[in-house]
Amino acid sequence: MTHYTPEALSRAVAAVCPDIRLRIDTGTVSDERHLWWELSCCILSSQVPYSLAMAAADAIDKHGCLHQDGQDSQGLADRLFDLLSAPLDVEGKTRHYRFPKARAGHLAATWTAVTTAAGSLNSLISGLTANDMRTWLVAHAPGVGPKQASMFLRNCGITYDLAILDRHVLNYMSAQGIYSGGQASISGLNQYGRHEKTLRDHAQELDCPVGLLDWAIWIVMRVANRKQEASSI
Known part of the structure; x- marks a missing residue:
């Protein structure tokens, strides 16, 4: 978990989302x-x-x-x-x-x-x-x-409406006060779907598809963690 405020993290994520949109290949893999x-x-x-x-x-x-x-x-x-x-x-x-x-x-x-x-x-x-x-x-x-x-x-470009809830995303959700679970990963599909819906609602607030939002979160949280580790040395 980082010491950055929830507002700072969400601003950073919102800033990264447009770059993610530009980087993705809009075609669907069929090979x-x-x-x-x-x-x-x-x-x-x-x-x-x-x-x-x-x-x-x-x-x-x-x-x-x-x-x-x-x-x-x-x-x-x-x-x-x-x-x-x-x-x-x-x-x-x-x-x-x-x-x-x-x-x-x-x-x-x-x-x-x-x-x-x-x-x-x-x-x-x-x-x-x-x-x-x-x-x-x-x-x-x-x-x-x-x-x-x-x-x-x-x-594979099949959908950007499903989330990848890894530990970075769950830590971000915890910082935003929208996830209170202690697990570093969620394996059950029903439970996963509930937390995914919560993140999807948050994605709508930031005007970013949830499948791209989690990518932006992953980038921001990794950078935030590295900066925090460097400052503690």
Whole structure:
């Protein structure tokens, strides 16, 4: 939590929102390979740095594991485990992924669920609303909670009306007096939806879609925390 006033934080967030609008690509991702890369990143980024998740997703994409027909779930999980166990180049440094077995299983099970339900990720997305797609992912994709599902749908340009309630956003909401929970993350979809609605109301006050507001909050809170840490040295 920062020592900045709620008013200062909301002003900073409101100032960043227009820049976020200008940066986003308004097109929707429909390429199957790109969709799987984005979903892989969201699954792989849980409890690890996003740069490491991207490197792991790149390794999986390079070998085409998630866009091949006629493979069984266990065989896919084994191939993914081998890839996630190998050293990864992350910004010029060799790193190892933290949860190779668990995430390999999550990705393989997700691939099986998607292909069984609709044949492809693009077909599944095309047949559902954004909110229903998030619900489906939470129910059928192991390792995907509301936050990861919302991130996937935003990163693919499918919707900017769902929020990514990470610890930075929840800390901001606490500072604004609109969140009193003690959790650093919210996993239940119903509870998540209630807090998301609260943030959506706040987003309307700042005239910014909630899916972009949380991005602006993430930027502002990270900067505020760094400045606070620097001033305390």
